[in-house]
Amino acid sequence: MIRLGLVGIGKIARDQHLPAIAADGRYDLAATASRHAKLDGVPGHGEIGAMIAGGHQLDAVSICTPPVGRQAIAIAAIDAGLHVMLEKPPAATATEIMALADHARARGVTLFATWHSREAAGVAAARDWLRGKEIQAARIRWKEDIRRWHPGQEWILEAGGFGVFDPGINALSIMTAILPAPLLLDSARIDVPEGRSSPIAATMAMRSGDAAVDADLDFLQTGPQSWDIEVDTDAGMLRLSMGGSVLELPGGEPVTGEDREYPRLYARFTELVAAGKSDVDIRPLQLVADAFLVAERRTVAPFQF
Ligand code: NAP
Numbered sequence: 001m002i003r004l005g006l007v008g009i010g011k012i013a014r015d016q017h018l019p020a021i022a023a024d025g026r027y028d029l030a031a032t033a034s035r036h037a038k039l040d041g042v043p044g045h046g047e048i049g050a051m052i053a054g055g056h057q058l059d060a061v062s063i064c065t066p067p068v069g070r071q072a073i074a075i076a077a078i079d080a081g082l083h084v085m086l087e088k089p090p091a092a093t094a095t096e097i098m099a100l101a102d103h104a105r106a107r108g109v110t111l112f113a114t115w116h117s118r119e120a121a122g123v124a125a126a127r128d129w130l131r132g133k134e135i136q137a138a139r140i141r142w143k144e145d146i147r148r149w150h151p152g153q154e155w156i157l158e159a160g161g162f163g164v165f166d167p168g169i170n171a172l173s174i175m176t177a178i179l180p181a182p183l184l185l186d187s188a189r190i191d192v193p194e195g196r197s198s199p200i201a202a203t204m205a206m207r208s209g210d211a212a213v214d215a216d217l218d219f220l221q222t223g224p225q226s227w228d229i230e231v232d233t234d235a236g237m238l239r240l241s242m243g244g245s246v247l248e249l250p251g252g253e254p255v256t257g258e259d260r261e262y263p264r265l266y267a268r269f270t271e272l273v274a275a276g277k278s279d280v281d282i283r284p285l286q287l288v289a290d291a292f293l294v295a296e297r298r299t300v301a302p303f304q305f
Helices: 011-022 048-052 072-081 095-108 123-130 165-178 261-275 283-294
Strands: 001-008 027-033 059-064 082-086 112-115 133-145 185-191 203-207 211-217 227-233 234-243 246-248 298-299
Touching: 001 011, 001 048, 001 072, 001 261, 011 261, 027 048, 027 123, 027 234, 048 072, 059 072, 059 261, 072 082, 072 095, 072 185, 082 261, 095 112, 095 283, 112 261, 123 165, 123 227, 123 234, 133 165, 133 203, 165 185, 165 227, 165 283, 185 283, 203 283
Parallel strands: 001 027, 001 059, 059 082, 082 112, 133 211, 185 298
Antiparallel strands: 133 227, 185 203, 203 211, 227 234, 234 246
16 A cells, blocks of 8 residues: 655646545555645645645655756655655656656656656557557647636746647657657747747747658637647558547547546555655657757747636
8 A cells, every 4th residue: 555645736636646545445545735635534734744744654656747846856755755746747857857857766666757648548559560560650630629628827928837738748748658769859939929938839840760750739729629649651551639539540440448547546556655656757858858958949929818
């Protein structure tokens, strides 16, 4: 049994983490730390230091706050000897997550930097199908309505909030998992609303081996939403849609499966803790950091939620 502390009770904690923890008999939600929110029947604290000092005999924490500030929270947990599971993106910067990984290793605790989209129903089968095929080109179209999925989350357009890369990094987490060759960024364009710090739209031109990989990310998509990946190969086109949950192979019908992303993440965390291992893959974060390094930057119309 893992006695777990949950940090940052917001949208994703309520939508996904709490149901996944409740359904997994290997976890006991022993305490929470969130500045404003508490859960009925669970001891709640305003911040992680008080939670750690609260005598809950914690084994691990799961951190669901926004990326800025997450590293300090994780350091406090690691210093207390706790295993740590991080929401994506794992930190605000690449150096922060690399330092965290070193710190966890030195203290002998597990660090799990999660990428929930990699657990979507079609992703493992897509990776397996692509193995050994010639990849000719690939496309990401990740277009969603910020007002619908992130209502009132001002932090997302602040510095370090990632803007449209907050969802876009999910596509990059899938791409880096399914493509056989490393994904490198050549150029990018980011559109930042006047008066904001993070982009509302972006494009990325990447390559994987000889294949061009393009990404079109948009946070202002009303009507139908698209979270689609297409990969052209010598055996035809693979399409992953609905955020990786629907897989269509050449000549076949679209296939989907149950949404088990967060139950899988918690199952994997249990395995990592039991094995005394960590899982920290920074490639999706590195690509976003690279985009901020090389992008042509445009200022676009102001945005209000
Ligand atoms: P959210 O609704 O804003 O919740 C985050 C919570 O963290 C807040 O409720 C807040 O609770 C706490 N917090 C601590 N420091 C904060 C700060 N400086 N600014 C704002 N909140 C702060 O955000 P979310 O959608 O749950 O996203 C959290 C993380 O999960 C992000 O990294 C995001 O990429 C990831 N994620 C989100 C989704 C989604 O669909 N929303 C899906 C997958 C992953 P207190 O005020 O009580 O401290």
